[in-house]
Amino acid sequence: MKPESLLFQRRRTLLTEELDVIPWLKLLTVDERQRAVEDLKITDALPGDYLCRTGRPVTYWFGVVDGLLKMSSDNAEGQTMTFTGVPPGGWFGEGTALKREAYRYNIQALRKSLVAGLHVDTFHWLLDHSIGFNRFVMNQLNERLGQFIAAREIDRMTNPNIRVARSLAALFNPVLYPGLGTVLRITQQELAYLVGLSRQRVNEALTTLAAAGAIEVEYGGLRVTDLQALRSRIF
């Protein structure tokens, strides 16, 4: 098991194209932005790497620049429940960073990913100084709440097709992940890990969803054509 502290040892500053993927930077004033950018660190996460674990103290507020992460939680019975995936443009941990508590869930890289981190102190400085940042965080918290409720419902679904459909809909949440267009780079294997099904079953489900006209399956990813259907229709 890898100690998380190693994760940010090999860090560097961000490139401008990487800054473009960070949605909340655009909401800051020039000086706020400068302060944030100066503090931003970026690092690689390899598949299986944990960015944070339940119970660990919060040192960074994390965001995905590239790749895909999985947010999960261990319940009392020791079973792991996946809440959601985090695509590029997604930021998480604001709830715990706010209260400076320990993490309440695990974040694991599903594939090789670029992850940015903002120190909690800077996070709090932005909360104290930037209205735009506050809006972003508030919005984020609200949407996340909706996601967690949806995750519970998804977890109770027995129909694999619907499980896959709802999970995809959650990944495409335009409020939480504004950088995302209509295409999502995710392999069927990664999706399988995310929803907790076999790759074969995910493949079958995707074929069904595609036939229903809700998505288009591509090599190494998929395109959502009918988000509303993914969210509510019965497949």
Next chain:
DNA sequence: TCATTAAATTGTT
């Protein structure tokens, strides 16, 4: 830039 080769991903059994 193009052709060849290796690696990754998909569709099936």
Next chain:
DNA sequence: AACAATTTAATGA
């Protein structure tokens, strides 16, 4: 879990 088929990425002329 294993297979072949397909797509992409990497390499080097």
